[in-house]
Amino acid sequence: xxxxxxxxxxxxxxxxxxxxxxxxxxxxxxxxxxxxxxxxxxxxxxxxxxxxxxxxxxxxxxxxxxxxxxxxxxxxxxxxxxxxxxxxxxxxxxxxxxxxxxxxxxxxxxxxxxxxxxxxxxxxxxxxxxxxxxxxxxxxxxxxxxxxxxxxxxxxxxxxxxxxxxxxxxxxxxxxxxxxxxxxxxxxxxxxxxxxxxxxxxxxxxxxxxxxxxxxxxxxxxxxxxxxxxxxxxxxxxxxxxxxxxxxxxxxxxxxxxxxxxxxxxxxxxxxxxxxxxxxxxxxxxxxxxxxxxxxxxxxxxxxxxxxxxxxxxxxxxxxxxxxxxxxxxxxxxxxxxxxxxxxxxxxxxxxxxxxxxxxxxxxxxxxxxxxxxxxxxxxxxxxxxxxxxxxxxxxxxxxxxxxxxxxxxxxxxxxxxxxxxxxxxxxxxxxxxxxxxxxxxxxxxxxxxxxxxxxxxxxxxxxxxxxxxxxxxxxxxxxxxxxxxxxxxxxxxxxxxxxxxxxxxxxx
Ligand code: FAD
Ligand code: DLZ
Ligand code: SF4
Numbered sequence: 001x002x003x004x005x006x007x008x009x010x011x012x013x014x015x016x017x018x019x020x021x022x023x024x025x026x027x028x029x030x031x032x033x034x035x036x037x038x039x040x041x042x043x044x045x046x047x048x049x050x051x052x053x054x055x056x057x058x059x060x061x062x063x064x065x066x067x068x069x070x071x072x073x074x075x076x077x078x079x080x081x082x083x084x085x086x087x088x089x090x091x092x093x094x095x096x097x098x099x100x101x102x103x104x105x106x107x108x109x110x111x112x113x114x115x116x117x118x119x120x121x122x123x124x125x126x127x128x129x130x131x132x133x134x135x136x137x138x139x140x141x142x143x144x145x146x147x148x149x150x151x152x153x154x155x156x157x158x159x160x161x162x163x164x165x166x167x168x169x170x171x172x173x174x175x176x177x178x179x180x181x182x183x184x185x186x187x188x189x190x191x192x193x194x195x196x197x198x199x200x201x202x203x204x205x206x207x208x209x210x211x212x213x214x215x216x217x218x219x220x221x222x223x224x225x226x227x228x229x230x231x232x233x234x235x236x237x238x239x240x241x242x243x244x245x246x247x248x249x250x251x252x253x254x255x256x257x258x259x260x261x262x263x264x265x266x267x268x269x270x271x272x273x274x275x276x277x278x279x280x281x282x283x284x285x286x287x288x289x290x291x292x293x294x295x296x297x298x299x300x301x302x303x304x305x306x307x308x309x310x311x312x313x314x315x316x317x318x319x320x321x322x323x324x325x326x327x328x329x330x331x332x333x334x335x336x337x338x339x340x341x342x343x344x345x346x347x348x349x350x351x352x353x354x355x356x357x358x359x360x361x362x363x364x365x366x367x368x369x370x371x372x373x374x375x376x377x378x379x380x381x382x383x384x385x386x387x388x389x390x391x392x393x394x395x396x397x398x399x400x401x402x403x404x405x406x407x408x409x410x411x412x413x414x415x416x417x418x419x420x421x422x423x424x425x426x427x428x429x430x431x432x433x434x435x436x437x438x439x440x441x442x443x444x445x446x447x448x449x450x451x452x453x454x455x456x457x458x459x460x461x462x463x464x465x466x467x468x469x470x471x472x473x474x475x476x477x478x479x480x481x482x483x484x485x486x487x488x489x490x491x492x493x494x495x496x497x498x499x500x501x502x503x504x505x506x507x508x509x
Pocket of ligand 1: 267311391403404407
């Protein structure tokens with residue numbers, strides 16, 4: 001008999017390895033282990049979501065007739081790594097081989113493909129993870145010979161490949177991308193639908209108790225756990241999103257509002273990433289809503305682009321460039337992550353709200369991650385590795401393959417512009433334009449040089465000036481350098497002085 005190892009982000013009934021295994025003679029192994037649960041201080045909700053979804057998935061497999069061995073989390077267990085659990089079951093059942101599907105993370109995949117076979121003394125077979133629309137090999141082929149890897153061109157190829165929103169070889173509506181329509185501020189209208197809620201069964205309750213007891217030292221609240229933990233519930237979350245929020249997803253994609261963490265976003269990433277939902281079925285649900293005239297084109301296109309475009313693109317970048325990608329720091333940042341990223345205690349209203357939603361919900365939407373907490377880390381010159389570890393820990397959807405390119409590449413520009421041609425640095429004006437945060441802030445959005453001026457305002461110019469050599473020649477940034485040069489030198493110096501002061505008191509903001 002063979003053992004099929006299924007990981008916490010492989011909870012999909014059509015998984016490649018499940019297709020080659022035979023329920024009449026092979027066994028499935030799933031394991032909750034300290035090594036996976038603690039390699040960064042994952043938010044307790046992320047651990048609870050994964051453990052509960054794993055236990056539900058194991059129960060579903062048993063109902064289908066599979067023999068499932070399930071190693072529950074036990075801090076006393078001598079098996080604290082996936083390898084040690086596999087070793088013990090392989091010995092107990094005299095397994096002839098271990099069957100796996102490509103893992104999401106380089107760290108584990110590297111160990112499985114380079115060391116496990118020798119350590120276990122039996123063959124370890126690994127199948128391509130075909131839940132993704134673009135395989136690693138296909139992405140490498142697409143990237144070959146291109147000077148710059150533009151997401152937009154990759155996305156168009158994925159549209160052609162999937163046929164989503166296509167009329168023959170032309171994009172639906174005539175344009176590939178309707179992002180320009182997707183920049184509205186949200187002022188309370190349209191009103192927000194009630195969030196979907198799920199009944200908690202015994203598995204959820206047991207896991208939440210376990211995580212409360214064992215992981216209370218990890219940052220984040222577990223009492224506000226609201227996630228779906230089965231495929232059935234995840235499908236309900238998808239249907240609820242498509243019905244109530246997708247119609248406005250496009251218009252308000254970049255909007256932010258105090259105490260409103262979801263707005264018109266889907267909150268589906270944790271389910272897509274752990275396998276409860278498939279990326280293609282999620283896009284097909286959005287397409288159907290468009291075809292049924294329930295949602296406008298800019299909403300359907302914007303949503304589908306995030307999944308077959310950005311999601312697949314960052315995965316391709318990850319596998320093409322690991323392991324060296326994780327260590328890039330092309331802006332030479334040296335500053336430690338400020339204290340408030342962990343304790344959320346800051347006078348900056350936008351940051352405070354982003355931290356609150358992060359710790360209460362293991363979630364913040366894309367613009368909060370990119371333009372608030374990310375933008376601040378970029379302009380303050382925080383070490384990319386610290387920033388990456390933070391994003392990997394605090395979000396329910398965080399896995400290295402998707403978190404790393406987004407943080408190190410898109411936010412921190414630490415890859416020197418490989419993923420994005422221009423850094424997403426912005427002053428407080430961007431946040432002010434897209435949110436209602438500034439009116440309730442201790443700092444003043446209107447000024448840059450006073451003792452209570454918005455920190456983003458001066459740090460932005462400090463960033464621009466300190467990286468003049470890297471960015472001055474970038475045509476997309478010429479205007480920015482020109483505006484700084486147009487300021488009188490006294491103002492320039494006052495801004496840079498204020499930024500210096502903030503940087504030297506960064507933990508006090
Ligand atoms: P929606 O706004 O409803 O978008 C729909 C779907 O599109 C998402 O569920 C997700 O699957 C996909 N998507 C959207 N943007 C991206 C993107 N940039 N990269 C990949 N997929 C995307 N996403 C993760 O899934 N895991 C992460 O660890 C992660 N880390 C991030 C770190 C930073 C610094 C930034 C700026 C972004 C990160 N993202 C990550 C991307 C994005 O912020 C989340 O996918 C999104 O906020 C998830 O919420 P949602 O499901 O409500 O998304
Ligand atoms: C994220 C996570 C956590 C918290 N715990 C487990 C676990 O105990 N067992 C498991 O199989 N997977 C877990 N995961 C997901 C893994 O980290 C993920 O499967 C690998 O990093 C490969 O992508
Ligand atoms: Fe954020 Fe500055 Fe606005 Fe305060 S004033 S909420 S720090 S952008």
